[in-house]
Amino acid sequence: xxxxxxxxxxxxxxxxxxxxxxxxxxxxxxxxxxxxxxxxxxxxxxxxxxxxxxxxxxxxxxxxxxxxxxxxxxxxxxxxxxxxxxxxxxxxxxxxxxxxxxxxxxxxxxxxxxxxxxxxxxxxxxxxxxxxxxxxxxxxxxxxxxxxxxxxxxxxxxxxxxxxxxxxxxxxxxxxxxxxxxxxxxxxxxxxxxxxxxxxxxxxxxxxxxxxxxxxxxxxxxxxxxxxxxxxxxxxxxxxxxxxxxxxxxxxxxxxxxxxxxxxxxxxxxxxxxxxxxxxxxxxxxxxxxxxxxxxxxxxxxxxxxxxxxxxxxxxxxxxxxxxxxxxxxxxxxxxxxxxxxxxxxxxxxxxxxxx
Numbered sequence: 001x002x003x004x005x006x007x008x009x010x011x012x013x014x015x016x017x018x019x020x021x022x023x024x025x026x027x028x029x030x031x032x033x034x035x036x037x038x039x040x041x042x043x044x045x046x047x048x049x050x051x052x053x054x055x056x057x058x059x060x061x062x063x064x065x066x067x068x069x070x071x072x073x074x075x076x077x078x079x080x081x082x083x084x085x086x087x088x089x090x091x092x093x094x095x096x097x098x099x100x101x102x103x104x105x106x107x108x109x110x111x112x113x114x115x116x117x118x119x120x121x122x123x124x125x126x127x128x129x130x131x132x133x134x135x136x137x138x139x140x141x142x143x144x145x146x147x148x149x150x151x152x153x154x155x156x157x158x159x160x161x162x163x164x165x166x167x168x169x170x171x172x173x174x175x176x177x178x179x180x181x182x183x184x185x186x187x188x189x190x191x192x193x194x195x196x197x198x199x200x201x202x203x204x205x206x207x208x209x210x211x212x213x214x215x216x217x218x219x220x221x222x223x224x225x226x227x228x229x230x231x232x233x234x235x236x237x238x239x240x241x242x243x244x245x246x247x248x249x250x251x252x253x254x255x256x257x258x259x260x261x262x263x264x265x266x267x268x269x270x271x272x273x274x275x276x277x278x279x280x281x282x283x284x285x286x287x288x289x290x291x292x293x294x295x296x297x298x299x300x301x302x303x304x305x306x307x308x309x310x311x312x313x314x315x316x317x318x319x320x321x322x323x324x325x326x327x328x329x330x331x332x333x334x335x336x337x338x339x340x341x342x343x344x345x346x347x348x349x350x351x352x353x354x355x356x
Contacts, residue, residue, distance in 0.1 A: 006250055007166040009137075009148060012173045016236070019138065019176040022095070023055035029092040029134055033059075038083050038091045040065050040106045042098025042140065050140070050179070054097070061086050067101035070265050070272065073120040073156040076105065080112040080119075090114075094135040099191060100144025100272065103137045107152035107168050110135035119163065120156040128165035137170040140179040142239045143191035143273065145198060145246025147173045153272070159324055160266035175243065177235040189227075189303050190273030192238055193294070195245035196223040197276050200290035201255035202248045205334035209251060216248035227297040253334035256286045260352060262328060263321030268309070278305055282355045286335065310356040322349040 013021050026037055036059040043064040045051055056062055061083065083091060091113065096106025110132040112119050122128050137147040146152075150169050151162030162168075180188075199220040202212050222241035225231040260279040264270045270278065277294075284291040298305065310318065326332075326349060332340040 004251060006150060007169045008247070008250070009170050009173050011171065012175065014175045014239075016176060016178045018174055019053065019179060022136070022138065022174060025136060025172055025174070026055060026093055026095075031092070034089065035092045036060050036087060036089070038086075038094045038109070039063065040079070040094065040096050040098075040102060040109060042067060042102040045098070045140065050097075061091075065098065065102050065105055067099065067105070069269060070155050070160070071101050071105050071108070071153070073118060073123070073154050076108045076112060076119040076154060079105065079109050083109065083113060091133055094133050095138065096135065097138045097140060099139065099141040099187075100146040100194070103139060103144070103146040104152040104154070106135055106137065107132075107146075107170065108154060108163055111152070111163060111165070111167060119154060120158075122163045122165075123154060123156050123159070123161040125164045126166075128163060128167045130167070132167050134171050136172040136174065138174045138176070138179070139239070139242065141183050141187065141191050142180050142235075142242035143193065143195040143245075145195060145242050145249070147175070148243050148246030149250070155266055159327060160262045175239050177239045180235050180239065185301060186303060187273070189297075189301050190271070190277055192223065192226060192241075193277050193280070193297070194273045195219060195238075195242050196227070196294065196297075197257050197280055197290075198245040198249055198254060199223065200287050201257060201334070202252045204287060204290070205252055205255050206337045207252040207334045212248045212250070212252035215244045216252075219244035219248055224293075228293075228300065253330050255331055255335045256283055259325045259328040259331040260349075260356075263324040263353070264356070266324045267317060267321045274305075277303075278309070278356055281305055282352060308356075310353045313353075318350055318353050319346075321353055322346050325349050 039062045043066050046064050094110040096103040113133045114130040139147050151164045153162040199216045202216045219241045222237045226234040226238045257280045261275040264275040332344045336343050
């Protein structure tokens, strides 16, 4: 039997107003007056109140990151070149401020500043050779668990796959529930459902153990308070659910929904949150109780999912998605166990996609 020896975020600050602590965190990294920090910030915050609160110094680099499309290896390589062209010195810290995509971008750039070659070279498990630049994650929308995970998910030349490594894990995260106020309802729902689905897949998977179960059950309970009970402290609860959902899969794995969603994201360009929701809605044979509850949440928040998006697609497009989904071996192992390859057939996956 093999045991994971996985890394967790070593430092974290939680609480309303805690974003103000970022300046002190960075002060500890700045040893000389010329030391600079790279701020990678979701461009949705440009011109908004949060922009004026970023503790930017004259020598720092602020980059507005567009995540209208899923993060790609091409985008990461371009951003890395931009940082390297900015100064001959190495940055003392890389800050990711935004949703899961922006946070993954920050993780990936911090890795590529210290590892040679393009980022596509490192898509997979434990391929990163050198420690990353010090990096900090600050979510402004919650659900993905990206702040807690050891992966930065990227669309590459051949597939959508993460830079999975202990070096990917943030050195510091700041979880300030005030930052997620005012997120549009659909985006708030889709991103939060990523956490809900993490929990369902983890709790019903073959890799389940008391570690992942403890985090997953609590995260799931918090999701229900947020999306069914409309709790007055729902922002605080969703932020903790996101973190715990990320922790729940650290010692287990996600499942069928994420495998199917990766195909939707890579081939059709659907963002991870909405892609998960579209996929989950047809997976009642895998997660009957979870899908039923998910549909109650959809109805409560008046969220309407796209329908029939794959029904009439050309066979070759479906084949591309099937190839992506089928390549997610660890996810299917969590669904079916050791004999997963016998059950995850092209025919089975094609039928699922045609129902979407």
